[in-house]
Amino acid sequence: MSHAPSTPFPQELASLLRRLPLAAAAGGPLEPDVVLGECPPALLDEPLTLAAALLAGGADLAEACIARRHPDLDASQRTALVAQVLCTLLDEAAGDAPPAWAAALAEPLSREADTLAESLRVRFLLDRGTVEELPQAIHAATSLHDWPLALHGVERLRGALGPHTPPAVYGLGATCLHHLHRFAEADRWVAEGLGPQARRIAALEPPGEDALFERWGGQTAPVVSIVCTTYNHERYIESAIRGFLGQDCPFPFEVLIHDDASTDGTQAVIRAWQQRYPRLIKPVLQTENQMSRGVRPFELLLARAQGEFVATCEGDDYWIRPDKLRYQIGFMRQHPDVSCTAHNYYHFAELQLAVRQWGKGQHNAWITAHQLMSVQLLLWLPTLVFRRHFSAMPPERALAAFGDQFLVSWLGTFGRGAYLDTFVGAVRRENEFSSWSPLPERVKEQRRVQTWVAIRRLHQRLGHAEVVAELDRRIAASPLDATTKAQLLARADTFHTEPALAA
Structure with a gap:
């Protein structure tokens, strides 16, 4: 057998090697011998052939090439020969530029030449490496954004660990499946990985639309706009x-959903639910992304809201208590000076499949107007309900990076709030598909300071000197560089404002 790559790589061989995994995935009748039988025997144990086989169909296909060429070798000898060839190829890839063999394989296999060496190494480890080597190889596959390859490794790891598989392995498998748009399978992995914990964060089962209207006794005007x-x-x-629809409350609500021109099937799901609840679900389905044009979707919905109260929730979070609205609205009606309420929730880290209650659930607490205005604590959107004192946000909102923090500060100008720690009514997801998680820490800090500067400008205009002073201290203490801080403050100082519209 030759251990030095030969060139050129036969185009027809790449086609043959691709046929096998495609046929297997489709449930076709092709076997390795059928495909490899069409290959010239002298090419079967060439390094380029084995590399192409490994990339196209894994170690099994590469070893099938060896077996056809050298039928006298046993399984361990075939694996050793593939490993020997692989080491030779990887040695050639030690430099900065892709080696000649990678350039030869890139076009027929439709792969990037500069990632082929790492893909080759990772594929062999995922197929033939020890269980201890799998986590590192899976991580390498995710770094390559090769989600089928990473999923292959996760499936092998789960098979090896059996009932002792930790939840994080299921979470990583679900993440790979999500990237592959196999959402139903991803959810099954999550449910299996969570086990009994899944019941704590189970989604609600809503009644039909007629049953909801019957519960409301003929009332139609929404009390709450979701x-x-x-x-x-x-x-x-x-x-x-x-x-939303699973809320058991004696007053009507409306469901306003804004989809900002999603590129997946989000709008199809919304349409399907609207057909079932045409009087309650009022979608705004964009064909062009509004955020990229400087339009804020939350404010579009706020302008359409008809309820006395507004309840907020983003599309990747959800409510798990049917009495959520009844509890919060009842509390606010008992306390007319309260501008907003928020409550406890489960924090669900999807990648680790970790679920934890955010607060201890022991004591409800008042939040002073000053605490709200200076954003001394975060009130997460899936837990927030507020009185609709306004139909538009103040103009300083245009300066802020974080709409939720700015909203909380604005609510403080209308009165105090309440944090209902004894009520655990929502799930807030932490997942890598959010716009926040992948950002570098410096960018995150700049957006924090940018939002504080916007809030500072709002309260400077409204004459809330104590709030301005507190935000000044927070901005000064930020590790963000002084030049960027000065630029953000200068921009805010020259910002032209108009009063917000009343509801």
Whole structure:
């Protein structure tokens, strides 16, 4: 057998090697011998052939090439020969530029030459490496964004660990499946990985639309407007909608959903639910992305809201208590000076499949107007209900990076709030598909400071000197560089404002 790559790589061989995994995936009748029988025998154990086989169909296909050429070798000898060839190829790839063999394989296999060496190494480890080597190889596959390859490794790891498979392995498998748009399978992995914990965060089962209207005794004017902004949440949006429609309350609500021109199937899911609840679900389905044009979807929905109260939830979070609205609205009606309420929730880290209650659930607490205005604590959107004192946000909102923090600060100008720690009524997801998680820390800090500067400008205009002073201290303490801080403050100082519209 030759251990030095030969050139050129026969185009017809690449086609033959691709046919086998494609046929297997489709349930076709092709066997290795059928495909490899069409290959010239002298090419079967060439390094380029084995590399192409490994990339196209894994170690099994590469070893099938060896077996056809050298039928006297046993399984361990075939694996050793593939490994020997692989080491030779990887040695040639030690430099900065892709080696000649990678350039030869890139076009027939439709792969990038500069990733082929790493893909080759990872594929062999995922197929033939020890269980201890699998986690690192899976991580390498995710770094390559090769989600089928990473999923292959996760499936092998799960098979090796059996009932002792930790939840994080299921979470990683679900993430790979999500990237592959196999959402139903991803959810099954999550449910299996969570086990009994899944019941704690189960989505609600809503009644039919007629049953809801019957419960409301002929009332039709919405008391609560539920506003939901969504983008590429095909896998998640149904849980959010179930949480809205599953509310058991004696007053009407409306469901306003804005989809910002999702590129997946989010809008199809929304349409399907609207057909079932045509009087309650009022979608705004964009064909052009509005955020990229500077239009804020939350404010589009706020302008359409008819309820006395507004409840917020983004499309990848959801409610799990049917008495959520009844509890919060009842509390606010008992306390007319309260501008908003928020409550406890489950924090669900999807990648690790970790579920934890955010607060201890022991004591409800008042939030002073000053605490709200200076954003001393975060009130997460899936838990927030507020009085609709306004139909538009103040103009300083245009300066802020974080709409939820700005909204909380604005609510403080209308009165105090309440945090209902004893009520655990929602699930807030942490997942890598959000726009926030992948950002570098410096960018995150800049957006925090940008939002504080916007809030500072709002309260400077309104004459809230104590709030301005507190935000000044927070901005000064930020590790963000002084030049960027000065630029953000200068921009805010020259910002022209107009009063917000009343409701």
